[in-house]
Amino acid sequence: MPASVPSKVNGWWCDPKTEYAFIGFGYEITPCQSQDQLTQEFTDIRKRFNGRYVRLYGTCDSDGYYNTVIEAAWSAGIGVHALIWFGFNGDNAWEGRRDALFSVLHSNPKAPYVVRTIQFGSEPLYDHAIDPYALQSQVQSAQAQFKSVGITVTVSDMAYGFKTAGDGGVAVLQTVDNVHGHMLPFFSPDATTGDNAWPIIDPDIQWLQTTAGDKKIYLSENGWPSTSYEGVQATSGAAVADVSSEAAYFNLLDSKCEYFKSFPHGIAWFAHLYSDNQEPGYGILDSSGNEKFPFKPKTSC
Structure with missing residues (x-):
C-alpha cells in the first residue's frame, strides 16, 4: 500500500479478467477478532x-468493526469482499448491518482502496430471507451509492438459490455487478469424493454464466469439509468428509486453471475457510494453525 491514501480510485484495481483461479480465503468475523x-x-x-482478497463470512456487530477490518486489510495489502449478514433468525438485523457497513464505506478514506465488493447475504434467496425483487432493489440502491468509488455490488448465493427464486432470482443475477456463486458439492445427492466433484460444479458455473450474461464469476463460499457433524451432513451416502477429500477438491479446482482463465472475465475461487477455528472442517488450517494438507494453489496459468 502507498504511504498515504491516493486521491482517486481510477486505475487502482486490477482488471477482473486477470484475477482468475485462486483468489483468497473466506474468513469468518463472528469472533470479532482484534485488529x-x-x-x-x-x-x-x-x-x-x-491471496489477493478475503471474502468475509458471518458478522461482528461491534460498533464500527468494519473500520477495524479495513485498517487490518490496508496494513496487510489485501482486498476485502465485504458481507451484509442476514443470519438465520428471519429478522431485520441485516438492515442495521447494511447501514453500519455503508456508513464506514462513506466515512473511511481507505475504504474504496480496500473494499472491492459488497455482498448482500450468504444465501439470502435460498434461505428466503428477503423477497428477490426487494433484494434487487437493495442492490440497485447500493450500486447508485458506490459506483463512483469503484465498489461493486453483488449477492452471494448458490445457483440453486437463484433458480428457486424463479424470475426474481434471474432478475437479481442480471442486476448484480458480478456473480458470487456458492460451490458446496459435498451436499449434492451425487457427491462422492472431492476429486469427483466436477460434474456437480460445472453445470452450475455454466448456468450462472449464461443467466447472468457473461459477468465475472467468483466461487465465493466454496469448499469441501474434512469432517461431518450436525449441520454439515451429506445428502449422499457415498460422500466422504475427510482431509484427503478436502485436499482432492482443491486440487481439482487447481487443475482447472486454464478453464477458469478462458471465461470472458475469468472465474476466481475462494477457499472456504481460512481456519478450522472459524468453522470446523472447512479450514485450510487446522485449529492449531497448521496446514491440513499442502496448499499452494495457482493464481495464474
Whole structure:
C-alpha cells in the first residue's frame, strides 16, 4: 500500500479478467477478532498463500468493526469482499448491518482502496430471507451509492438459490455487478469424493454464466469439509468428509486453471475457510494453525 491514501480510485484495481483461479480465503468475523489478529492473519493469507482478497463470512456487530477490518486489510495489502449478514433468525438485523457497513464505506478514506465488493447475504434467496425483487432493489440502491468509488455490488448465493427464486432470482443475477456463486458439492445427492466433484460444479458455473450474461464469476463460499457433524451432513451416502477429500477438491479446482482463465472475465475461487477455528472442517488450517494438507494453489496459468 502507498504511504498515504491516493486521491482517486481510477486505475487502482486490477482488471477482473486477470484475477482468475485462486483468489483468497473466506474468513469468518463472528469472533470479532482484534485488529492485531486480523492484520496477522490477513498478512499470512497475502504472503504465504498469495491471496489477493478475503471474502468475509458471518458478522461482528461491534460498533464500527468494519473500520477495524479495513485498517487490518490496508496494513496487510489485501482486498476485502465485504458481507451484509442476514443470519438465520428471519429478522431485520441485516438492515442495521447494511447501514453500519455503508456508513464506514462513506466515512473511511481507505475504504474504496480496500473494499472491492459488497455482498448482500450468504444465501439470502435460498434461505428466503428477503423477497428477490426487494433484494434487487437493495442492490440497485447500493450500486447508485458506490459506483463512483469503484465498489461493486453483488449477492452471494448458490445457483440453486437463484433458480428457486424463479424470475426474481434471474432478475437479481442480471442486476448484480458480478456473480458470487456458492460451490458446496459435498451436499449434492451425487457427491462422492472431492476429486469427483466436477460434474456437480460445472453445470452450475455454466448456468450462472449464461443467466447472468457473461459477468465475472467468483466461487465465493466454496469448499469441501474434512469432517461431518450436525449441520454439515451429506445428502449422499457415498460422500466422504475427510482431509484427503478436502485436499482432492482443491486440487481439482487447481487443475482447472486454464478453464477458469478462458471465461470472458475469468472465474476466481475462494477457499472456504481460512481456519478450522472459524468453522470446523472447512479450514485450510487446522485449529492449531497448521496446514491440513499442502496448499499452494495457482493464481495464474
